[in-house]
Amino acid sequence: xxxxxxxxxxxxxxxxxxxxxxxxxxxxxxxxxxxxxxxxxxxxxxxxxxxxxxxxxxxxxxxxxxxxxxxxxxxxxxxxxxxxxxxxxxxxxxxxxxxxxxxxxxxxxxxxxxxxxxxxxxxxxxxxxxxxxxxxxxxxxxxxxxxxxxxxxxxxxxxxxxxxxxxxxxxxxxxxxxxxxxxxxxxxxxxxxxxxxxxxxxxxxxxxxxxxxxxxxxxxxxxxxxxxxxxxxxxxxxxxxxxxxxxxxxxxxxxxx
Amino acid sequence: xxxxxxxxxxxxxxxxxxxxxxxxxxxxxxxxxxxxxxxxxxxxxxxxxxxxxxxxxxxxxxxxxxxxxxxxxxxxxxxxxxxxxxxxxxxxxxxxxxxxxxxxxxxxxxxxxxxxxxxxxxxxxxxxxxxxxxxxxxxxxxxxxxxxxxxxxxxxxxxxxxxxxxxxxxxxxxxxxxxxxxxxxxxxxxxxxxxxxxxxxxxxxxxxxxxxxxxxxxxxxxxxxxxxxxxxxxxxxxxxxxxxxxxxxxxxxxxxxxxxxxxxxxxxxxxxxxxxxxxxxxxxxxxxxxxxxxxxxxxxxxxxxxxxxx
Numbered sequence: 343x344x345x346x347x348x349x350x351x352x353x354x355x356x357x358x359x360x361x362x363x364x365x366x367x368x369x370x371x372x373x374x375x376x377x378x379x380x381x382x383x384x385x386x387x388x389x390x391x392x393x394x395x396x397x398x399x400x401x402x403x404x405x406x407x408x409x410x411x412x413x414x415x416x417x418x419x420x421x422x423x424x425x426x427x428x429x430x431x432x433x434x435x436x437x438x439x440x441x442x443x444x445x446x447x448x449x450x451x452x453x454x455x456x457x458x459x460x461x462x463x464x465x466x467x468x469x470x471x472x473x474x475x476x477x478x479x480x481x482x483x484x485x486x487x488x489x490x491x492x493x494x495x496x497x498x499x500x501x502x503x504x505x506x507x508x509x510x511x512x513x514x515x516x517x518x519x520x521x522x523x524x525x526x527x528x529x530x531x532x533x534x535x536x537x538x539x540x541x542x543x544x545x546x547x548x549x550x551x552x553x554x555x556x557x558x559x560x561x562x563x564x565x566x567x568x569x570x571x572x573x574x575x576x577x578x579x580x581x582x583x584x585x586x587x588x589x590x591x592x593x594x595x596x597x598x599x
Numbered sequence: 600x601x602x603x604x605x606x607x608x609x610x611x612x613x614x615x616x617x618x619x620x621x622x623x624x625x626x627x628x629x630x631x632x633x634x635x636x637x638x639x640x641x642x643x644x645x646x647x648x649x650x651x652x653x654x655x656x657x658x659x660x661x662x663x664x665x666x667x668x669x670x671x672x673x674x675x676x677x678x679x680x681x682x683x684x685x686x687x688x689x690x691x692x693x694x695x696x697x698x699x700x701x702x703x704x705x706x707x708x709x710x711x712x713x714x715x716x717x718x719x720x721x722x723x724x725x726x727x728x729x730x731x732x733x734x735x736x737x738x739x740x741x742x743x744x745x746x747x748x749x750x751x752x753x754x755x756x757x758x759x760x761x762x763x764x765x766x767x768x769x770x771x772x773x774x775x776x777x778x779x780x781x782x783x784x785x786x787x788x789x790x791x792x793x794x795x796x797x798x799x800x801x802x803x804x805x806x807x808x809x810x811x812x813x814x815x816x817x818x819x820x821x822x823x824x825x826x827x828x829x830x831x832x833x834x835x836x837x838x839x840x841x842x843x844x845x846x847x848x849x850x851x852x853x854x855x856x857x858x859x860x861x862x863x864x865x866x867x868x869x870x871x872x873x874x875x876x877x878x879x880x881x882x883x884x885x886x887x888x889x890x891x892x893x894x895x896x897x898x899x900x901x902x903x904x905x906x907x908x909x
Contacts (some may be wrong), residue, residue: 392803416806423800431851432796443794444806448787451854493797497805 343368344389344501344532349398351384358384362398362558364551368500371524371533373543376553377577382536383424385553386503389534390421402501416444420497422490424505434481434489435474438464441496464495467522483510491519495526502526504535508542520546541592544568552576565591603636609880638767640869643886645771645778646763646831647841647868649823651860652785654838655845659792659853660816661721664902668824668838670728671817675735676705677828682742682755694758695770695829699777702828705731706821710814718810719817761834761887763872774826781826784819785857788812792853833887836894837864843901 349362359381366372374382387393389400391407400407402418410418420441441464442457453461465474468488478486487510494502504523508516523533524546537543543550544564552560552567554576560567567573568591574581580596603615608631610618617624618632653668669675680701681694689697712727713719739759746752791812794802799809827834845859868886871893875884 390804392800412803412808413806416804419804421804423804436852437797440794440797440801440805443790446790448790451789490801493801493805 343403344534345399345401345404346389347399347401349385349388349400350396351381351388351393352396353381353384357396358556359553359558360397360556364558364561366532366534366549368532369527369530370549371527371535371547372549372551373547374534374536374551374553375538375540375543376559380553380576381556382553383505386421386505386534386536389501390419390503391415392421413444416497416499418499419501419503420494420499421503422494422505422507424509432478433474434470434476434478434492435461435465437478437489438470438492438496441493441498444497460496460498461492464492467495468492469518484512484515487511488515488519500530501532501534504533506536506538509538516542540568540573544590544592568593603632603640634767638771639763639872642763642766642771642830643869643872644865645774646827646834647837647864647866648861649778649781649827649864650834650838650868651841651845651864652782652857653820653823653827655842655853655856655860656785656788656792656816656820658842659795659851659856660813660820661724662795662798663721663725664843665839666725667835668820668827669732669833669835670709670725671821671824672705672709672728672731672735673702673821673824674828674833675732675739676708677702677825678759678833679705679735679738679742681758682739682746685751685754685758686742686746686749688751691765695773699774699825699829702825703821705735706817706825710817716810719813724817757885758832759887760885761832761890762883762885763831764883766830770830774829777822777826781819781822784815784822788816788819789853789857792816792857796851831886834868834890835887836890836898837868840894840898840901841867843898847901 344366346362346364349359350357351359351362362385374385376382384393388395389407391410394408405418407415407419438461439453439457442453442460445457465471468491470488470492473481473485473489478489481489487507491504491507494504502523507523508519511519520542523535527533527548535547540550547564549562550560550564550567551558552572559576560570560572569583573593581593582596584592584594586592603610610628610631614624614628615632618629621629650668654666657666657668657670658664677698681698684694684697709724709727709731710719712731713724715723739755743752743755746755791802791807794805794807795809795812803809824838841860841864842856845856845863849855849859871886871889875886875889878884
């Protein structure tokens with residue numbers, strides 16, 4: 343379980359987020375949404391232990407992430423970032439295999455059968471079997487995004503954090519990825535995911551954390567977040583709401599034509 | 600083997616084999632082989648392997664294929680100290696130790712300037728290395744100008760051009776602990792080097808203590824480079840060229856890359872040293888000069904071909 347207690351986050355000497363409280367249960371899928379610059383990625387990085395809070399405490403299974411050793415933290419939390427940097431000509435399988443780093447001591451250089459299984463399973467679940475021996479630089483941006491997610495899955499952690507995992511994916515692949523992440527929660531994995539599309543967030547997440555004006559503006563089940571005025575206040579745009587046959591709500595920016 | 604055959608006195612393979620096995624060999628040949636050529640081959644191997652591993656570690660850490668081991672300031676710092684020591688008339692027996700201490704001190708200065716937070720900023724490291732090296736080079740140039748009025752200029756220039764002449768088992772033994780420490784740090788850094796291939800941020804997410812890895816890599820690379828400088832002066836291009844060639848053949852996985860660099864670097868340096876002794880025998884070419892003549896076109900060819908291919 344992830345716990346956030348009165349968390350404040352600073353960036354460049356400026357307070358970006360303050361007073362963040364909440365918890366994410368094991369097996370829960372939480373979408374983090376909000377306008378550009380609201381602090382979504384910074385919050386995700388803080389949960390991953392990559393950005394120390396200016397105040398408050400972030401815990402995973404009761405342990406403070408900022409005091410956890412890097413290897414121990416990487417055994418508990420995997421994070422799929424959105425930056426796309428590659429120095430070497432790496433093959434898809436090599437990249438996914440790097441996700442197994444925390445499962446080895448520094449003198450254990452050889453992959454074990456369980457490493458091969460974890461990497462193969464991650465590649466298979468992302469539909470990357472046929473790409474395994476391809477160089478990553480030969481893939482499209484969307485395909486590369488799937489490779490990074492495969493590395494995150496190969497890390498085999500109870501918590502998986504993703505920063506805009508569907509940003510470069512077409513509709514079908516985005517649906518497949520979000521369905522896969524949803525399926526991961528059924529095995530007890532906790533998934534927290536920064537997303538831009540609030541309707542995708544509503545369709546796949548158990549709860550939505552809406553960031554705006556330097557705080558956690560809402561943290562609730564999708565229908566309540568989408569139905570509230572907070573959404574319009576946070577994004578600063580009028581919304582139209584549509585109720586689907588299954589009773590769920592979707593929202594769209596009201597457009598005057 | 601070729602390195603044992605060539606030099607001021609040409610030896611046949613049979614002579615060398617007999618001397619190596621001590622079977623009824625001519626005592627003069629045994630002395631040449633065991634006291635002059637074999638230590639030199641070993642030194643060339645250690646220098647080549649050390650520079651190539653050092654270059655591969657730094658290129659991997661900084662994710663920059665144009666980095667070479669001397670970026671750490673080791674060689675420039677050692678050059679200043681050795682040049683000033685020669686100018687001051689310090690005995691040649693002390694110059695290796697002076698060069699080693701000054702090289703490590705220069706590397707520490709570069710690291711201190713490149714420090715940001717708990718780790719090392721790659722851009723600052725490159726800027727600090729290039730800047731300090733330029734400053735030290737200017738001091739060396741002044742020392743050479745001043746030495747022209749004495750007999751020391753040739754000694755300084757010979758050291759700067761790289762040479763293994765006059766080195767022996769004692770020099771190898773003196774640097775062995777530092778070479779061993781550098782190799783141990785290289786082995787320790789292999790998993791981190793592999794993870795760093797996907798960038799610092801992603802490496803952190805898989806559990807790499809990036810700051811600790813950076814200090815370990817820099818320390819290992821500096822120790823290997825300083826040991827090489829002490830043994831052979833300024834030997835260029837091996838640390839830049841060999842990692843490129845090794846990467847082409849075995850890929851970027853440090854588990855294969857570093858051993859491949861060690862073998863290729865050792866082989867290339869030993870071969871170059873043999874060529875230096877053979878081309879103008881009984882005199883010697885400076886190994887740094889020969890490697891620059893061969894290394895520059897080879898590096899440009901590889902680099903431009905890679906760029907065209909990508």
